[in-house]
Amino acid sequence: MGLGDLISSLKDNPYFGAGFGLLGVGLLASVGRKGVQFGGVFLRRRFMVTLEVPNKDKSYQWLLQWIATKGTKTQHLSVNTTFHQTETGRIMTRYDFVPGPGAHFFAYKNHFIRVERKREKNVMDVSSGTPFESVVLTTIGRKREIFFDILEDARQLALQREEGKTVTYIVGGSNWRQFGYPRRKRPLNSVVLDSGVSERIINDAQDFAMNQEWYTNRGIPYRRGYILYGPPGCGKSSALDYSICVLNLHDMGMADDRLHYLLSIAPERSIILLEDIDAVCFNRDLAAQNPTRFEGMGKLTLSGLLNALDGVTSSEGRLIFMTTNYIERLDSALIRPGRADVKEYIGYASDHQISVMFRRFYPDQSDSVIGKFVTDVRQHKQDVSVAQLQGLFLQYKDDPIGVCQNTHQLWSS
Template identity: 50%
Template sequence: MLSDLVATLSSNPYFGAGAGLIGIGTALAVLRRSSQYGLIFFRRQFMITLEVPNNDISYTWLLQWISHQLRDSSRHFSARTTLVKNDEPSSRIQASYTFVPSVGTHYFRYKGKFVKVERTREQMINSGVPFESVQLTAFGQDRQIYIDMLEKARDAALLANEGKTLVYVPTINEWHLFGRPRRKRPLNSVILNKGVLEGLIKDVEHFLSNPQWYIDRGIPYRRGYLLHGPPGSGKTSAIMALAGHFDLSISTLNLSQGTMTDDRLQQLLSNVPEESIILLEDIDAATVGRHYEKEDNIRYQGMKPLTLSGLLNALDGVISAEGRIIFMTTNFIERLDPALIRPGRVDHKEYIGPLTSNQVERMLTRFYPQSTHNEINQFLTQIEQLTDNYSKQLSAAQLQGFFMHNKDSIKDVFANVNQLLCL
């Protein structure tokens, strides 16, 4: 009975055609699914992939390095334009163009292997900042190939920034390089009172070279400094010179801005770039006088502003990171809460005051190396008389500005010395 039914159906041309189509479709579906699983199996067993998002510090390094590998093979790049000025006095500002791989797919060869590069970009709805990533794919299972690439990219970036100081600023909860790397400020360009800069150098050097000393004694491995004194005395300049001397970058935070909250500060201090000085300028403005205009109240509605408790916990609380150097500056140390500058949070306080006669002499000889002993004594006498007559103290910024106004000749300095306190 069953054999008769099968014979009848097989002899039916309509059923035979339908069964054939179903069979072909089934076979194609099985083949397609098998090829997909086969491709997945092949990628997992014989290929290795690395993804680097744009919030990783190596993202920019890797893009620059890849662009160098693609310089002869790829024809699709994105341009990054910056304005630069050479060191020559007569040079003009020029545009500098850097090319990085554009969004899409690229290929290059590295150590005998073909590497596929996929750069993607997605628009972020909330922040408006696009999220980007670079994905590298190569044959093999050894991840060392990517470690080598990242190391080479890092070395190339460090070589390009050699002799320069990097400055980072926060955007939302991440750090980004601010502008172009700056020339390192030489120590001899910062003229502080005798022994001040030397003491800071010695203290920072001991901290950086003796982490085990802190570990053995159970002391948190972090160091806090407070530079206080009148405006223009050289506090920030000293920090820039120290960063250059120890090959450190600077991560600067503005605690008085309306968008700074306890949570945001903790997040930023937990992911500060490595080998970086954290700079908190005008720390007295962090938790006092935080008055917002009417439109600011609307803009920051729902945001809890930074509190003193949040600042203290971020500096040396349970969640605070180790291996940090924090420099705080203020013009008004009397406004600071004692809890903020107690030992443990601030380990080294240094007063950077008005110019002394020793500083005036050193600044004069730096700007006018050919000045004679008599000219130096004459200028020191004039400065002393001037400050006594007006009952004012002189800052390094004022004297530097005065020298810059009269840089052509030391004779102009003596002729216009009465204008010094007007700057």
């Protein structure tokens, strides 16, 4: 039998025809699936733009809150509970519904946006101890600017929610996290410092914030350091009217590289506060006198702190406030210009401060009563702190006569 006869017999065989047909159908289906896959990839690469925002990014929570305000078409929600302080001082609870894990949709500036919130159950964020999450935004088109607009709108919305509030951040793991709830900012005139002190600090900080170009044109690093020094209880920390990042240098896990990293990722529009820095940053002259005095301290070194404040790798555009009760204990390299550009003494209460505080607690009293109170205070105690005065006023908060008759209590406070 020749080859032609064999092919002719197979063609007439119904079993062979059915098998060949099935093979053809399977081949066509496979080619079709591959075509759809390649077509989907081609469309995404050529005609779609995608943005992924991981939960470790600063804009992650801003974006979720902003998406919630756009009224996404979903009934699958997650709750984000926050607290805020009212004008009367009451703490109110607010429940914000944000998109839950899954796909959601909304429209923005004539663009159709698909939102997918992903949660990796088997991958944990080490710093927060929560599952790793991300939000993926997808839109048709090739203009990435739409995502810049969305992120900027989300940032502005977040700033509006915190406007007029003081937000405190502390270190959690390898990142900053908000501590407590945003508190209503204290008016500048509520901080009773000596005449002109608050104004000098705030005016200098505002001048720094508005003159980045001036620093750049002159080749000066764009950063500013302040050191507030004086006796305890005199209001050194209260002089700050900004959101505050409290950095605890006493943390045994604080090392040079970690300090560098935390300063570089500090939240915007915040002041980095290093309180009681004399308890950590020792004077090299004192160390030479007593070599064993500082044994057992953490891995943070003086040179590491100096480089973080004013080194080649130190970040710019920041304000750092340091407070100390004993400026004489600080190393001279720490308090030189470039690290501590502004030094402000916050001392014991002056006659002006005593008068202002008395009038604030007892606004109906005459000038003669206030003058007599100041005289009585000075007779009993020359060096009186703002904290001591406030404690006395709180003890007699509705009794101006009682507070005037008991100034001797300042001796024992």
